[in-house]
Amino acid sequence: MIEFVDVSVTYDGAAAPVLAGVDLQVPEGELCLVVGPTGSGKSTLLRCVNGLVPHFTGGRLTGTVTVAGRSTRDHHPRDLADVVGFVGQEPLAGFVTEGVEEELAYAMESLGVSPPVMRRRVEETLDLLGLTELRGRPLATLSGGQAQRVAIGSVLTAQPRVLVLDEPTSALDPQAAEEVLATLQRLVHDLALTVVLAEHRLERVVQYADRLVVLPGDGAPVRVGPPTELMAASPVAPPVVELGRLVGWSPLPLSVRDARRAARGLRRRLADNPEAATAAGPAATVAATGPVEEPLAQVRHVVVRYGAVPALRGASLDVRPGDVVALMGRNGAGKSTLLKALVGLVEPASGDVRVGDLRPARSKPSTVVKVVGLVPQEPTDILYADSVGAECAAADREAAAEPGSCLALVRRVAGDVPLDRHPRDLSEGQRLALALAVVLTAAPRLMLLDEPTRGLDYGAKRRLVTTLRGLADAGHAVVLASHDVELVAEVATRVVVLADGDVVADGPTAQVVTASPMFAPQVAKILAPGPWLTVTQVAAALPAETPTMRRFSRRVAAEVTFRRGGDPTAEDAP
Amino acid sequence: MMRLSSDSTRQVRSLRPAHSITLARTLHPGAWWVWAIGLAAGASRLTNPIGCLLLLAVAGFVVSARRSRAPWAYAFGGFLKLALLIIVIRIVLQALLSTESQGVHTIVVLPQIPLPSGAAGLKLGGVVTWEAVITAFDQGLQLATIICCIGAANALASAQRLLRCLPGALYEVGVAGVVAMTFAPQLVADAVRVRSALRLRGYDGRSVAAVRRSAMPVLEGALARSVDLAAAMDSRGYGRTTVDRRATRMATAGLVIGGVVGICAGTYGLLGSAGSGWMGLPTLGLGCALAVVGLVVGGRRTGRSRYRPDPWALPEWLVAGSGVAAAVILFLLAHAHPGAAVPPYPLQMPEVPPLLLVGALVGVLPAFLAPPPPDRVVDKGRPR
Numbered sequence: 001m002i003e004f005v006d007v008s009v010t011y012d013g014a015a016a017p018v019l020a021g022v023d024l025q026v027p028e029g030e031l032c033l034v035v036g037p038t039g040s041g042k043s044t045l046l047r048c049v050n051g052l053v054p055h056f057t058g059g060r061l062t063g064t065v066t067v068a069g070r071s072t073r074d075h076h077p078r079d080l081a082d083v084v085g086f087v088g089q090e091p092l093a094g095f096v097t098e099g100v101e102e103e104l105a106y107a108m109e110s111l112g113v114s115p116p117v118m119r120r121r122v123e124e125t126l127d128l129l130g131l132t133e134l135r136g137r138p139l140a141t142l143s144g145g146q147a148q149r150v151a152i153g154s155v156l157t158a159q160p161r162v163l164v165l166d167e168p169t170s171a172l173d174p175q176a177a178e179e180v181l182a183t184l185q186r187l188v189h190d191l192a193l194t195v196v197l198a199e200h201r202l203e204r205v206v207q208y209a210d211r212l213v214v215l216p217g218d219g220a221p222v223r224v225g226p227p228t229e230l231m232a233a234s235p236v237a238p239p240v241v242e243l244g245r246l247v248g249w250s251p252l253p254l255s256v257r258d259a260r261r262a263a264r265g266l267r268r269r270l271a272d273n274p275e276a277a278t279a280a281g282p283a284a285t286v287a288a289t290g291p292v293e294e295p296l297a298q299v300r301h302v303v304v305r306y307g308a309v310p311a312l313r314g315a316s317l318d319v320r321p322g323d324v325v326a327l328m329g330r331n332g333a334g335k336s337t338l339l340k341a342l343v344g345l346v347e348p349a350s351g352d353v354r355v356g357d358l359r360p361a362r363s364k365p366s367t368v369v370k371v372v373g374l375v376p377q378e379p380t381d382i383l384y385a386d387s388v389g390a391e392c393a394a395a396d397r398e399a400a401a402e403p404g405s406c407l408a409l410v411r412r413v414a415g416d417v418p419l420d421r422h423p424r425d426l427s428e429g430q431r432l433a434l435a436l437a438v439v440l441t442a443a444p445r446l447m448l449l450d451e452p453t454r455g456l457d458y459g460a461k462r463r464l465v466t467t468l469r470g471l472a473d474a475g476h477a478v479v480l481a482s483h484d485v486e487l488v489a490e491v492a493t494r495v496v497v498l499a500d501g502d503v504v505a506d507g508p509t510a511q512v513v514t515a516s517p518m519f520a521p522q523v524a525k526i527l528a529p530g531p532w533l534t535v536t537q538v539a540a541a542l543p544a545e546t547p548t549m550r551r552f553s554r555r556v557a558a559e560v561t562f563r564r565g566g567d568p569t570a571e572d573a574p
Numbered sequence: 575m576m577r578l579s580s581d582s583t584r585q586v587r588s589l590r591p592a593h594s595i596t597l598a599r600t601l602h603p604g605a606w607w608v609w610a611i612g613l614a615a616g617a618s619r620l621t622n623p624i625g626c627l628l629l630l631a632v633a634g635f636v637v638s639a640r641r642s643r644a645p646w647a648y649a650f651g652g653f654l655k656l657a658l659l660i661i662v663i664r665i666v667l668q669a670l671l672s673t674e675s676q677g678v679h680t681i682v683v684l685p686q687i688p689l690p691s692g693a694a695g696l697k698l699g700g701v702v703t704w705e706a707v708i709t710a711f712d713q714g715l716q717l718a719t720i721i722c723c724i725g726a727a728n729a730l731a732s733a734q735r736l737l738r739c740l741p742g743a744l745y746e747v748g749v750a751g752v753v754a755m756t757f758a759p760q761l762v763a764d765a766v767r768v769r770s771a772l773r774l775r776g777y778d779g780r781s782v783a784a785v786r787r788s789a790m791p792v793l794e795g796a797l798a799r800s801v802d803l804a805a806a807m808d809s810r811g812y813g814r815t816t817v818d819r820r821a822t823r824m825a826t827a828g829l830v831i832g833g834v835v836g837i838c839a840g841t842y843g844l845l846g847s848a849g850s851g852w853m854g855l856p857t858l859g860l861g862c863a864l865a866v867v868g869l870v871v872g873g874r875r876t877g878r879s880r881y882r883p884d885p886w887a888l889p890e891w892l893v894a895g896s897g898v899a900a901a902v903i904l905f906l907l908a909h910a911h912p913g914a915a916v917p918p919y920p921l922q923m924p925e926v927p928p929l930l931l932v933g934a935l936v937g938v939l940p941a942f943l944a945p946p947p948p949d950r951v952v953d954k955g956r957p958r
Contacts, residue, residue, distance in 0.1 A: 048814070052808070056808055075796065076808070077805075077808045077809040078813060081810055081814065086809040086810075088806060090802060093802035093803060094805075095756075095806075095811075096752070096753070096806070097734075097752070098732070098756065101881070102881065105881030107811055109878050109881055110811035110814055110878060112877040112878055114879060118879065118881045132752060136949060138644050149668065153645075154810070155809075156810065343774065346775075365775075365778055366776040366777075368773070368776070374774050374775065376767075376771055378767075378795075380794070380795070381768050381771040381791055382775055384790055385790065385792070395775075398775060398776055424794060438775070439774065491676065
């Protein structure tokens with residue numbers, strides 16, 4: 001169906017090719033998953049399939065890409081619209097019309113499909129994707145999952161034989177992501193559609209994939225093969241695979257179900273050593289600081305309204321130094337609003353928010369930033385300069401900090417970042433690190449992060465975990481809103497679940513997270529009823545037998561060094 | 575057999591469902607716009623405040639009776655606020671900067687600021703008379719009424735839906751319009767978000783430097799979004815079926831431009847008092863014909879098809895007709911009773927001739943003759 005023969009892509013002005021010598025064949029009816037760290041060329045590979053690279057993006061492509069017998073050399077993306085459906089990351093950015101039905105029909109109108117056929121296909125697609133209830137709705141009123149399903153539907157009506165999706169769930173909460181992935185599953189199984197998919201959160205999809213394309217980055221050759229084989233050496237892997245590698249299971253389990261079957265022996269071994277779970281987990285921090293300290297921030301029965309719609313209906317929360325609090329819950333549950341209230345971006349209609357002895361919404365912004373800092377969902381919203389160096393210098397000036405202190409923070413979080421690079425050209429992880437450093441330069445004791453893991457690969461996430469834990473150990477408090485259960489399990493000491501503007505659960509991570517299947521990390525599902533949440537904890541409890549295990553114990557050691565103020569990049573050293 | 579054939583004849587004679595004025599459906603947006611423009615044209619002939627208020631009430635009543643539940647359906651309130659603002663600005667400016675000869679009923683005498691002789695006829699401050707203020711109110715109200723008529727059209731049928739009905743030759747223009755219309759609100763939302771993020775860096779968000787700073791992320795975000803949109807449109811087959819022959823393109827362009835020039839010249843001839851009336855009508859007709867031919871020729875260029883085009887049936891004729899009829903009646907009124915359309919003495923109670931009432935009543939008919947929008951009847955009608 002899709003054939004890449006010796007494909008290399010070099011963008012204009014780039015020194016090295018993004019993709020080099022890719023050979024790939026995807027037969028009809030397969031779900032092909034493209035994995036790799038940020039910047040390894042996943043998007044480029046996907047955009048080659050329908051000719052957006054190079055017709056739309058520019059650059060130079062050598063070799064041939066053939067889809068259903070048509071070469072992208074002489075077919076533009078629009079000429080492939082009836083063969084390849086392309087769905088991007090941000091569904092709203094790709095909508096052309098304003099209503100669900102019109103959007104579904106748009107591609108067919110462009111192709112000149114006759115009206116009776118259009119009418120029938122729209123009805124079929126509405127049923128297939130479960131969009132019937134939404135048919136008359138304006139696109140602007142859809143939720144994230146609904147919008148993404150409409151985006152998929154809008155390319156399906158042209159009846160393509162290949163569906164290409166570039167991180168379709170990265171902007172969605174877990175429930176909405178399930179919704180979209182279930183839809184994809186159904187399309188593969190019922191319509192024998194060929195699906196090519198890139199995704200950062202492998203734990204969501206790897207078990208469904210028939211074929212894996214691993215792009216290791218740094219010019220290493222692309223590997224293609226069955227998931228169980230390739231996952232054994234993939235640079236990015238979901239926790240279930242990491243656990244399998246750690247214990248040395250073969251064949252490597254990809255789903256919680258397979259791993260749970262294989263884990264009978266492991267559960268027994270771990271049962272002897274339960275105290276290791278608390279020793280290596282984030283709960284260690286709580287034990288060290290103790291619950292006696294004065295709260296750093298207090299939220300009391302806060303109500304926040306946008307117009308007449310209440311976003312928070314009397315939420316309360318205490319944050320103490322050393323806490324890493326994870327706010328979880330659906331999109332629209334009030335997580336972002338709670339963070340905004342803590343930093344004074346919104347003023348509560350009633351109730352009280354105090355950080356230290358400050359009421360953030362009533363205080364001067366320049367005073368607030370010294371006490372509480374927020375990294376917004378789009379880190380670029382707080383980056384205004386045209387290079388990393390200028391941004392850091394500005395941050396130092398604003399905070400009246402020692403020149404170079406912001407840059408030192410960037411280096412500590414993200415390693416070496418080129419100073420002359422524009423912030424928009426950084427990778428997602430580096431951009432987040434820059435925003436984090438800019439906020440940290442003012443040395444606030446309370447750090448807030450809104451959805452920090454959007455678009456981060458596993459490496460960047462690990463650095464983030466280390467940084468946040470280091471902050472907590474140094475007496476800061478961190479509150480983060482996140483959908484990422486694996487990250488929460490790694491870093492949070494406490495989890496607060498919000499629903500409909502209210503706090504519905506508040507307690508230690510292990511308790512809250514294991515109580516619900518929606519929020520439980522993979523390791524907890526595999527090793528239930530044990531107290532284990534992360535692979536790091538398991539590694540700490542087992543004697544170092546395999547090379548992977550030794551790597552893990554090194555990571556644990558590196559984290560401990562970092563908490564004492566050492567160099568976090570040590571974990572990446574061989 | 576007999577029964578069957580009689581059944582089928584009955585069916586042949588029965589109306590197409592689109593002709594029903596009670597069957598819930600969305601009306602063709604063009605019909606609402608014709609109606610609204612008719613009312614606005616009528617209002618352009620009236621400074622009679624009672625007439626303008628009547629038209630305002632008509633527009634508001636029809637909107638509340640026939641709007642859907644889509645977000646744009648709540649646009650009318652915004653237009654009403656804008657209208658109020660216009661009236662206030664008009665009165666304040668008139669009071670501050672009007673010429674001397676404005677009647678004898680003084681309200682207040684403001685301190686006058688002497689202006690250089692170059693600004694002859696203008697004054698700043700000085701005597702403010704009732705005549706000046708009420709004339710300003712009447713004129714402001716007229717403009718406000720025209721704006722609210724357009725607002726009513728916006729609330730009843732969004733401009734985006736109207737653009738979808740453009741003829742095939744103007745498809746690209748329509749797409750550009752739709753994209754711009756979805757883009758502007760997103761840009762505003764981005765600007766609000768980035769401005770509030772300024773607080774996170776410790777700025778107040780009101781200084782000029784702050785605005786300059788926030789412009790960068792907003793514009794970059796907009797650019798990134800437009801590139802995304804272009805990629806999405808390209809991969810969904812945009813522009814694929816266009817047959818692009820140079821000769822056809824030139825012919826279309828020539829015809830359409832000629833037509834537009836003709837329409838402009840004709841309209842000027844008809845409405846302008848200086849031009850001779852006999853020249854206006856033929857030129858307008860010729861211009862329209864040229865434009866139509868151009869659009870038909872250009873429409874052949876695209877091989878696009880259209881999904882569920884809005885039908886133009888009886889209710890559309892009725893709604894558009896009521897707008898046109900209201901305009902004609904108000905034009906007649908302006909011709910027959912100039913004193914009632916444009917009251918000469920602002921302080922007197924204006925006349926209200928029956929023709930004015932008839933015009934307003936004709937304008938309100940769509941509230942009953944247009945089919946109700948589907949999303950307002952579903953909840954009530956369907957059993958659960």
